[in-house]
Structures are given as C-alpha cells and as structure tokens.
Amino acid sequence: MDVYLHQNDERTGPHSLKHIQGRLDLGELSGSDAVWFEGCSDWVTMQDVPGIMLPGGDHLVDVATVPPFDAYQGDEPYVFVSYAHKDAAVVYEEIMRLHEAGCNLWYDEGIEASNEWPEEIAQAVVGCAVFLVFISSRATASVNCRNEINMALSKRKPFLAIHLEETELPLGLELRMGDLQAVLRYKLPADRYQRKAQDAIDQLLGKKPKKKKTAFLVTQSSEATHEIEPVVKSAQSKVRRKGLVFALLSVVLIACGVGGFQFFGNLAEETPNTATEGEGLPDAAENTSSALAGSGKPDETVVNGPRWDFVYGYKHVNEAQTYLLSKSGMKKYSEWQVPPQTYWGPNANDVKCHLVYKFPLAGIADQVHLKASASCWDFYTNPGGQGRGVARLQVSPDGTNWTTVKDSIGPPLAWGSGWKQNGLVPVGGSNELWVRMTFFVQGSPNASYTVAQTGHSDVKATRNVFEIKVRYASDEQSKESTPGKP
Structure with a gap:
C-alpha cells in the first residue's frame, strides 16, 4: 500500500509502509501527521494507517482502524471476506493486494462482537461467489466469524481459508472445515503464498489461467526511432490452418453438388464482424491508415x-x-x-x-x-x-x-x-x-x-x-x- 504525507505544507509520496514505519521508529514522524492512502475520502492521521505500529510507551500499539477501500457494491461476482477485526492490520494488507489484482471484495467495516449479527452481512454471504476467511485464534473466538463460516458452508459457497497463524480449530469448525481448501500463510514464503492465494481465488471464481504476455520486438526505423511490434507468428499459423480447412470444405461441398461456392458466399455475407478482447483487434501496423x-x-x-x-x-x-x-x-x-x-x-x-x-x-x-x-x-x-x-x-x-x-x-x-x-x-x-x-x-x-x-x-x-x-x-x-x- 502506498501512503502520501502532508508535512510543513508539503505533500510527498508515494511512500511504502516500510518507509513510513522506519521514519516513525526514528521519531521523524508522529501519529498526528496527515496522510492519505487509497480508500480515504480525505486526509487522515498517521494512526489511521492500516498496518502501522505507533510507539506507545514501552511497547508498540496496533492502530489499524481505517478500511483501505470501499466494499464492493455491484452485480459482478465478488468475494466475501471474513476476519477478526483484531487481525485488521494483517488482513487489510492481504485484501489490498487482492483488490489491486482486480478482485471484487466485500468486507464489513467493523462490527463489535457484542452486536447482533446484521442482516446485510447475511445477505452478502448469500450473494457471494467465493467465501474467504482469514483464520487465527481471534477469528475462531469471534461469534461473528463463526456465524459467517457456518452460513457459507450451509449455503455450499466455494470456500477458501487462509491461516494467518497456526491455529487449533474448535471441534465444530474442524468437523465442517477439515477437508476444505486452505492456504497456510505462516508456513510459506511471501511470494509463493501470494501466488497460491491468488490462484486459489481465481480457480474458485472460475477464471481462466492468465494468458502469457505477448512478446515484443524492437525494430529500428529509418529515423533511428523505435516502434514496439508484437510477434505474430502464432496468429499467421492460425490463419493458414483456417484457410486449409475452408479449402478442404469447399472441395467436399463441390464434389457433393451442393453449391459450395454459393454456400461460402452466403456465409461471408452473413457472418457478423465481432471482436473479443485480444482477438480481431489488429495492431496499428496492420490494416490502418493515418489522418x-x-x-x-x-x-x-x-x-x-x-x-x-x-x-x-x-x-x-x-x-x-x-x-x-x-x-x-x-x-x-x-x-x-x-x-x-x-x-x-x-x-x-x-x-x-x-x-x-x-x-x-x-x-x-x-x-x-x-x-x-x-x-x-x-x-x-x-x-x-x-x-x-x-x-x-x-x-x-x-x-x-x-x-x-x-x-x-x-x-x-x-x-x-x-x-x-x-x-x-x-x-x-x-x-x-x-x-x-x-x-x-x-x-x-x-x-x-x-x-x-x-x-x-x-x-x-x-x-x-x-x-x-x-x-x-x-x-x-x-x-x-x-x-x-x-
């Protein structure tokens, strides 16, 4: 997460959380300094930054209080996030990463354990495409978290548990969650954990594996400037294969006396010109003119x-x-x-x-x-x-x-x-x-x-x-x- 500072009438940034924490530890920043990060509608103070630990006497105080972005509201598939609010400092960093990767996420913005489990949360669980829970001893002790987990399981929602720490599940949860998909964050290196978590969510959402990035060649023009052009060998081979198939079909239709040429003439007139992402959208180097x-x-x-x-x-x-x-x-x-x-x-x-x-x-x-x-x-x-x-x-x-x-x-x-x-x-x-x-x-x-x-x-x-x-x-x-x- 990137953070912007406002000190002495000067705005600086973006700064990483590690950079901010280091300056706090050195006394260069204080909890009252004005900051902004994605999700804030206005400037807030340093003590509102998720994941920042402020010096507080002989110990550090966790003061992650501000949700990093608005919960998703819309008609597209979304992931419901269940967590203990005492884990917010860690969870907010995790869901921010998923949010930046394009996941639609719904999460509540803070409900006390003594409050009645609200109707809107139940509706959000029922409507979600994937249920994601961050497991810790705080989460398993939370009545709200257990209610959310039980409802998701009773509604047979695609389910993923991310274990923030080694946690002994209560017998009831162990019985229901024992054979469900889980990622053990505390046992994995950060990069491997992040890949596994993202892949698991994408799989549960039914997303196709990401396509490999198009390779680009740099060619030099007569004026010693450079243009980036995609490698198109695979596209050309597809065109050749399609041409061969159409040629064979034409021969078969003519041999059968069914008017193959007329058939393909009508087909060419009736086939709609459609384009999907990554297909039918040629680069400017092909079929283009300039005006x-x-x-x-x-x-x-x-x-x-x-x-x-x-x-x-x-x-x-x-x-x-x-x-x-x-x-x-x-x-x-x-x-x-x-x-x-x-x-x-x-x-x-x-x-x-x-x-x-x-x-x-x-x-x-x-x-x-x-x-x-x-x-x-x-x-x-x-x-x-x-x-x-x-x-x-x-x-x-x-x-x-x-x-x-x-x-x-x-x-x-x-x-x-x-x-x-x-x-x-x-x-x-x-x-x-x-x-x-x-x-x-x-x-x-x-x-x-x-x-x-x-x-x-x-x-x-x-x-x-x-x-x-x-x-x-x-x-x-x-x-x-x-x-x-x-």
Whole structure:
C-alpha cells in the first residue's frame, strides 16, 4: 500500500509502509501527521494507517482502524471476506493486494462482537461467489466469524481459508472445515503464498489461467526511432490452418453438388464482424491508415447544422461501461487528490494495452465528432516521478480497418507526448463505429498512478471527458434516431 504525507505544507509520496514505519521508529514522524492512502475520502492521521505500529510507551500499539477501500457494491461476482477485526492490520494488507489484482471484495467495516449479527452481512454471504476467511485464534473466538463460516458452508459457497497463524480449530469448525481448501500463510514464503492465494481465488471464481504476455520486438526505423511490434507468428499459423480447412470444405461441398461456392458466399455475407478482447483487434501496423495526426491543422467543425442523430458521452470513468467492448490490460486508477482524480490507464509495463468501444448505429454514419484525450509523461527525461508513456487514438467502421487520428506511439515514438481530440474524425459509411485507444508504458509504478492516462476527472466534473456524436447520411436521416446514454 502506498501512503502520501502532508508535512510543513508539503505533500510527498508515494511512500511504502516500510518507509513510513522506519521514519516513525526514528521519531521523524508522529501519529498526528496527515496522510492519505487509497480508500480515504480525505486526509487522515498517521494512526489511521492500516498496518502501522505507533510507539506507545514501552511497547508498540496496533492502530489499524481505517478500511483501505470501499466494499464492493455491484452485480459482478465478488468475494466475501471474513476476519477478526483484531487481525485488521494483517488482513487489510492481504485484501489490498487482492483488490489491486482486480478482485471484487466485500468486507464489513467493523462490527463489535457484542452486536447482533446484521442482516446485510447475511445477505452478502448469500450473494457471494467465493467465501474467504482469514483464520487465527481471534477469528475462531469471534461469534461473528463463526456465524459467517457456518452460513457459507450451509449455503455450499466455494470456500477458501487462509491461516494467518497456526491455529487449533474448535471441534465444530474442524468437523465442517477439515477437508476444505486452505492456504497456510505462516508456513510459506511471501511470494509463493501470494501466488497460491491468488490462484486459489481465481480457480474458485472460475477464471481462466492468465494468458502469457505477448512478446515484443524492437525494430529500428529509418529515423533511428523505435516502434514496439508484437510477434505474430502464432496468429499467421492460425490463419493458414483456417484457410486449409475452408479449402478442404469447399472441395467436399463441390464434389457433393451442393453449391459450395454459393454456400461460402452466403456465409461471408452473413457472418457478423465481432471482436473479443485480444482477438480481431489488429495492431496499428496492420490494416490502418493515418489522418489528421500531426497535420498541424485545427480540428474541423460539423457542416450544415448542429443536429446529431446519435450522442454518447461520460464525465467520469465509472460511467464508461455502456459501449465498452474490451479493456485489455487497462484498469481504473484513483489518485490521492480530494476529491480523488480517476482515470483509465495500463496495469502493466512493456505491454500494449487497449480500450475498445463499439457503437451500433441506427443509420449509416456520415459525420462523426469525437472528443477524447490522453495525458502522458516521460520521467526518464524530466525528473518528478517514475516511468514514461505513449498513447494512440484510432477509429474504424468495422473493427478491422483502423484509421489513426492521434498518435505518440509512432513511428516516430514520442515518449511523454499526450494529445487532445475534439472534432470530426475520418470514419463513416457504416452502421457501426469503433474507437480504440492504445497505451504503452515503461518503468511505471502502475499501483498508485500510471504515466499514460485517459478519462481523467473527478466526481464533480461537469463536462464530458469522452464524447461521440454521429450524423447519419442524408438518405438515412428520416430514420428514428437512437441516442446513447448521457
């Protein structure tokens, strides 16, 4: 977990918990110093940081009191987390790691043992996709934890127990949990434990094993700049295999006298053009053309009036789900400002990451106005942070043939060069509209922040940070319009 400090009217960070603890032990920091970490709506004091031990007389006092992030609220599968609140300092670090890995987590924010077991917790157990419990002597002594465990088992929920320490289970729990999946944290090295815990949760959630990262080659252009290109041998071999299969089928159909050529002609017309994450989304080096990027001309304005047949936009990335087709390698970030600044950005270095939008239209697009932007930094050249990033904006009428509108990925590659687009883009002639934004970062933390961003705003934003407006061709304007969600 990263922590930001506010001392003597100066903000610094991010700092690791180890760094903060060391400065506390040396007396350089105090429990009243102002800090911020992900999940806080405002600045808090040092004594509110999960996992920090403050000097207290002759001993150290565990003061982990503030949950590191909001419990998940939504319709996607989530993991219910059961734990003893006396273990919060350890558990918060564990669930923060899972949260940053993309797990939806529900956990309560502090219920005294004497309180009645609340209805909302029971509902959260019933609705969860996976039940995760952190076992310790404090947890097995907690009435609430035992209630949660018993309900999860009675509802036959996929179950994982992480043992924080060697703990003798009460006979009742031992009887019910004895043959269930468990990870013994106290017996494993940290890296091995983290892998086992994450793999176990992914397996219980039914997630497929993670694909290997695409290998990238660096090729030199005539101007001695570098472009990152993916290795595509496997894709080419798939194309060859598919071509061979289609050829054999054609021969069989012709031999049988069933009109093979007509069959394949109809198939080509009727097969929908679909794309899923990682497939059907070619790199800019294939089937692309460039327009407007780097021309130095101002963005154009719409011709013949302001009426639009299709309009869609969002002010905050939490609203950006309606037409989002894929977000390969991307995640939402929330920074330390008040209110927090949020945006889309890559979650890994040295991998091309994409946001792809697909807009179905009720008519044939004639004019398309697009508003989007990307912010990039190069801290290799300009000190002040970590990493460097680039970004590209493309549009397509079919998800296959892409036109580049804005580009710092190149060639030439221009680290730290962002862009703003707010005008007409060269795409049309189809009843679909595709928008793809590609990001690439190196040396970026990708935890508290990243160095290539889009959709940057906060909850108080009043203007759209992303917007699409489409005007249909003249012979289609009589059709009923289909506006997007605001």
